Amino acid sequence: MSEKKMGLGRGLNTLIPKAPIVDEEDVEQVKKKVSRSSKTKKKEETKKELTLPIDKIEPNPDQPRNQFDEDTLQELADSIKQYGMLQPILVTPKDDFYEIIAGERRWRAAKQAGLNEVPVMIRKYNENEIVEIALIENIQRDNLNPIEEAMAYKRLMEEFELKQDEVATKVSKSRASITNSLRLLKLDPRVQKMLEEEMISTGHARALLAISNKDKQYEIAQKVFDEKLSVRDIEKLVKDLKKIKKNKKEEKDVHDFLYTELEESMKQILGSKVSIKNKKNNKGKIEIEYYSRDELERIVDMIRSI
Numbered sequence: 001m002s003e004k005k006m007g008l009g010r011g012l013n014t015l016i017p018k019a020p021i022v023d024e025e026d027v028e029q030v031k032k033k034v035s036r037s038s039k040t041k042k043k044e045e046t047k048k049e050l051t052l053p054i055d056k057i058e059p060n061p062d063q064p065r066n067q068f069d070e071d072t073l074q075e076l077a078d079s080i081k082q083y084g085m086l087q088p089i090l091v092t093p094k095d096d097f098y099e100i101i102a103g104e105r106r107w108r109a110a111k112q113a114g115l116n117e118v119p120v121m122i123r124k125y126n127e128n129e130i131v132e133i134a135l136i137e138n139i140q141r142d143n144l145n146p147i148e149e150a151m152a153y154k155r156l157m158e159e160f161e162l163k164q165d166e167v168a169t170k171v172s173k174s175r176a177s178i179t180n181s182l183r184l185l186k187l188d189p190r191v192q193k194m195l196e197e198e199m200i201s202t203g204h205a206r207a208l209l210a211i212s213n214k215d216k217q218y219e220i221a222q223k224v225f226d227e228k229l230s231v232r233d234i235e236k237l238v239k240d241l242k243k244i245k246k247n248k249k250e251e252k253d254v255h256d257f258l259y260t261e262l263e264e265s266m267k268q269i270l271g272s273k274v275s276i277k278n279k280k281n282n283k284g285k286i287e288i289e290y291y292s293r294d295e296l297e298r299i300v301d302m303i304r305s306i
Contacts, residue, residue, distance in 0.1 A: 050119070051118060052117060052120050053116060053117055054107070054110060054116060054117060054118050056097050056098055057089065057091060057098050057099075057100060057107060058094075058097050058099055058100065059099075059104045060101065060104070060130065067145065067196065068108060073105070073109050073112060074109075074112065076109035077109040077110075077113040079109075080106075080109055080113040080115065081113045081114075085110060085115070085118055085119055087103070087106065087119075088103070088118075088119040088120050088121045089118055089119070089120050089121070090102040090103055090121050090123060090133075090137075091120050091121070091122055091123075092123055092124060092125050093122065093124065098122070099130070101133050101134055101137075102133065102134060102138075128160070131155070131159065132160060135152045135155060135156055136156075136170055136171055139152055139153075139171045140171055140172065145198075146181065146184055146195055146205070147184060147185070147196045148196070150181045150182055150185050153171075153178055153182055154182060154185065164178050164179060164182075180206065183209055184202070184205055184206070184209075186209060187217065188214040188215075188217045188218050188221075190221070191205065191221045194222075200221055201231075203231040204224050204229075204234060207234040207235055207238065210238045211238060216241070220234065220237060223237075263275060263276050269302070270288060270299055270302060271298075272289055272290055272299060273289040274286060274287070275289075
């Protein structure tokens with residue numbers, strides 16, 4: 001009996017082996033190894049942040065921003081000197097250099113600060129993706145002046161065949177703001193330049209859109225700058241202009257009616273088509289049509305007999 005018990009005991013131990021006793025320190029070491037392995041894997045999966053020589057980086061020639069304020073650039077350069085670059089520049093590899101996708105302003109300030117190397121994030125994108133990312137990044141950062149912003153929306157619509165609501169979704173803005181921005185491109189180019197150079201505000205520019213005549217638009221824009229007019233002042237000027245235009249049209253309509261009646265009376269008398277060409281100060285000329293020498297002589301004889 002005792003031999004069977006011993007044999008049974010050995011069989012159970014073989015089938016269900018006892019768990020090994022593990023020290024708590026060993027458990028902690030295993031946890032740390034797993035954690036380190038997970039972090040390493042994560043780093044390998046994502047693009048590594050690194051530094052590049054600043055002269056190996058070039059700006060994107062198609063980026064939407066054309067103007068950089070020298071004062072704010074200097075402020076950023078001073079900050080970089082003191083604290084370093086806190087945010088990397090997004091670049092994509094080209095032939096023998098790297099092209100900036102986002103962060104040209106930081107790159108310019110870093111050059112101004114005298115940095116030899118800058119932190120970068122390297123990504124590989126095709127040409128269309130580079131343009132789209134650059135446009136959206138600049139719009140979302142509010143780095144563009146009103147005309148640059150409007151041009152960026154226009155490019156998104158034309159080059160990527162997007163509708164206004166699709167553009168609004170991509171840049172996280174309302175469709176109404178996209179529409180209002182695009183309307184600024186209808187301004188006279190000289191007025192657009194004044195807006196870019198902050199000689200007039202966006203509010204002034206929108207009020208000027210009510211004037212269809214480009215020369216008049218520019219004339220009033222200059223008046224705004226010279227006399228420091230408000231948006232309300234422009235609205236009043238526009239209202240007065242429309243009133244003058246309406247009065248002139250009504251006056252012209254009355255004159256046209258009078259001359260039409262006179263033309264008809266002369267046609268009845270002479271038996272030929274008559275046109276009255278009215279100029280300023282009620283001056284002008286009368287044209288009488290004839291279709292043969294005989295008809296001309298007839299008309300001349302009638303005029304002589306009057």
